[in-house]
Amino acid sequence: MSEIIAETLKQVLSKMLVTKIIHVDFQAKPLHGGTLGHVQLVTGNAETADGGKLPFKIVSKTQTKWERYSDPDSWRREYDFYQSNFGALFSESFRWPECYHVEMNEEENETQIWMEYIDGISGLDLTGDMYERAAEELGRFQGKLYAEQPAFLQNLTNLSNVEYMKNFYLHYRSWKRVYDYIRSDDCEIPKHLCKMLIDVDENADEILNRIEKLPIVLCHRDFWVTNIIYSDGNMIIIDWDTAGWGYLGEDLASLIADEADTEHMVEYYRRCIPAYYKGFSEYADISPITDNCVYEMILLMFGYRLVEWYMDAGSGNKLQETDDERTLHIDTLQKIYEMRIEQ
Structure with missing residues (x-):
């Protein structure tokens, strides 16, 4: 999966798993939904600094610029929200997935969000x-x-x-x-x-x-x-x-x-x-x-x-x-x- 950089994944998982990750083995598959973005479930095992192995599931969502009718900046809205204090609006019973890392590629007009996988x-x-x-x-x-x-x-x-x-x-x-x-x-x-x-x-x-x-x-x-x-x-x-x-x-x-x-x-x-x-x-x-x-x-x-x-x-x-x-x-x-x- 060429768009996933191992170094980034290690940083993301270090935050998600609250421990330093030094190596990851992973695989990815497309998730249903994400009609206008590229959404994948990334799973595998992460190796910790002390030699432990932790299984993980995380969602990667990549969104390239496009213009929705009468709402041209919608393509980057989730990125903007996750960069803001928007998450503070939610409660435990009504919320969005937790975000672990966001990136904006200005040259490509592309965002990438790494977020919690919800099983439900x-x-x-x-x-x-x-x-x-x-x-x-x-x-x-x-x-x-x-x-x-x-x-x-x-x-x-x-x-x-x-x-x-x-x-x-x-x-x-x-x-x-x-x-x-x-x-x-x-x-x-x-x-x-x-x-x-x-x-x-x-x-x-x-x-x-x-x-x-x-x-x-x-x-x-x-x-x-x-x-x-x-x-x-x-x-x-x-x-x-x-x-x-x-x-x-x-x-x-x-x-x-x-x-x-x-x-x-x-x-x-x-x-x-x-x-x-x-x-x-x-x-x-x-x-x-x-x-x-x-x-x-x-x-x-x-x-x-x-x-x-x-x-x-x-x-x-x-x-x-x-x-x-x-x-x-x-x-x-x-x-x-x-x-x-x-x-």
Whole structure:
């Protein structure tokens, strides 16, 4: 693994294992996730100065510069966070992986982060109770920061903008490929689902005005099941490169709808919103809020994306795989439709 320098690994492990490491034998394998970065699990044995051998597991994440729409500095955000006092914001029950070493290669515009490997439950293996716990801990985390307003957080320069969700939606809405498709006679998405999305477009100004009255909180902005790890009763959240200011409930929309467990999606919607508000209300009074807008946020953030995924389903794949993908996206839209009953 050419990008790993043995000297750096020895320094990293010396810090992680709290003893001087003089030699390492290691192997690396790619980890799932890290769509926009190169994430690897590095394992092996470290030799200490007194001749002992210690097994280790550590994660190496390399991120090369790229520009996300309306958020050009997101590629280096985790590096900036780990260089700051951001970690002090967390609790034992809701935190990110501990970092042991960060590097910035200015010439290559590339960051490398060495961090704790978390062994736990993630993705669609999360249970309903774990979803609910994640929602409550998220609310508690955001409520505490909203109430305390730590000064250093206000001074962080590399945070995504509060308008990110709005700009994301307007960007998709201006894309004629998806906008025209749900309005065309050739559209194969059920008409009641198309109407649901068209209604959002027709009422977008009023919806956005309601959302913009909600409290502004620190959002993860990629708070979906693959970035949530349940370990020993705690929630460890990875991939903070989209984090920034957003609205109360914005992360909850991702938890419920981003590549969702469609079978339980409506149930999780019903369970997670009260849990989230319970956590948040431990620190801040939310009684004046009569409309949480989570349903509308789900439609703004994922409505047109699901249309795009449906249209792109099965590119180069077998027919059956194409049908399965399209069915999944239709099922997700249908579950969002059914959430209206829960309003």
